[in-house]
Amino acid sequence: MLSCQPCRDYSRRVNQASRDSRPGSNRAMNLWSKYRITEPFYDELRSRQGFRCAICGIHEDDLPATLAGRPRKDGKPSAQAFRLVVDHCHGTNTVRGLLCNGCNSALGHFRDNLEALRRALDTSSRGRHRCRPERSPEFPANTRVHQPKSLRTRTVIMVRVRCVPFVPGN
Structure with a gap:
């Protein structure tokens, strides 16, 4: 109207x-x-x-x-x-x-x-998994790798990630 x-x-x-x-x-x-x-x-x-x-x-x-x-x-x-x-x-x-x-x-x-x-x-829920970081051989367990958020993609190169199926309660 x-x-x-x-x-x-x-x-x-x-x-x-x-x-x-x-x-x-x-x-x-x-x-x-x-x-x-x-x-x-x-x-x-x-x-x-x-x-x-x-x-x-x-x-x-x-x-x-x-x-x-x-x-x-x-x-x-x-x-x-x-x-x-x-x-x-x-x-x-x-x-x-x-x-x-x-x-x-x-x-x-x-x-x-x-x-x-x-x-x-x-x-x-089908794709849920938990990633656990493992040290790569170039970085021994006592080495700590800290990087700013802007460089986090490089962390993937230094730290190998092993993905396991998600189990509730673990």
């Missing part, structure tokens, strides 16, 4: 006045409209999870705080994004828990397809 510039300006002013009259309610409105949960339920879920991501377990204080949304025209800082985001089933809209942005994005790439997620897990 197209509208003229004066109508768009009027709509922006009315919306801004509405948001300014209810400070802090944007969060509540977003949680309710997207997931049908309240702020107290979100906070209870955070405390039940120990303020950690339900998948990787990283604490929300260890997650980077980023700004949400586009820059504001009035110069005020944008709101801080939630550090733990709501994970929900797209089919039933059921809330499953709170995740960090990385885990939420990873799940999103699988589009709630459990079979694809299982195949990815099988594929990634």
